[in-house]
Amino acid sequence: MTIRWIGQSGYRLKDQSAEILIDPYLSDVVNKVANRPRLVLPPLLPKELQADTVVCTHDHLDHLDPDAIADMDKDRIQFIAPSSCVSHLKELGCKRIQVLDVGQKDDIVLYYQQKKKYIVLWLNSAALR
Numbered sequence: 001m002t003i004r005w006i007g008q009s010g011y012r013l014k015d016q017s018a019e020i021l022i023d024p025y026l027s028d029v030v031n032k033v034a035n036r037p038r039l040v041l042p043p044l045l046p047k048e049l050q051a052d053t054v055v056c057t058h059d060h061l062d063h064l065d066p067d068a069i070a071d072m073d074k075d076r077i078q079f080i081a082p083s084s085c086v087s088h089l090k091e092l093g094c095k096r097i098q099v100l101d102v103g104q105k106d107d108i109v110l111y112y113q114q115k116k117k118y119i120v121l122w123l124n125s126a127a128l129r
Contacts, residue, residue: 007040008062012051022055027067034061046071055100056081059088066092 001015008025026046031037046068054077056064064085069092078096079089089097 004043006043007038009057012044018053019049019051020053020055021049021051023057023063024049024051024054024068025062025065027065029065029067030061049073049077051077053078053080055079056085056089058082059085064088069094 001013004012004014006012006021006024006026008023010021010023010025012024013020013022024046025038026042026044028038049072051072054069054072056079058064059081064081066088069089074092074094076096077094078098079094080098080100081089082101083099086097086099
């Protein structure tokens with residue numbers, strides 16, 4: 001698996017069978033709203049994505065990027081986010097939304113250990129259907 005930083009708090013996890021994006025901030029919407037421009041250009045365009053799953057950790061513009069999501073394949077991509085993001089994702093036209101709230105145990109496990117600096121993301125095959 002390759003893990004690639006895609007700017008801000010975003011990562012792309014990819015292997016031969018799946019592609020997962022975490023907090024893909026791929027536009028400059030924060031600059032439009034709050035006059036805070038990107039520090040790094042996005043390394044890819046939303047319409048070029050082949051992602052199976054997009055994880056949005058919370059409903060801030062640089063984690064749930066409405067301009068980027070507008071250009072994604074919202075019929076095909078599975079969006080995973082807390083319940084506080086669901087209405088926003090639906091407004092953006094996302095069809096496949098799975099809720100994952102803090103402390104919830106499901107087919108998805110997200111784990112972050114700051115001191116050792118590693119991220120574990122596990123999705124079983126049922127989560128990608």
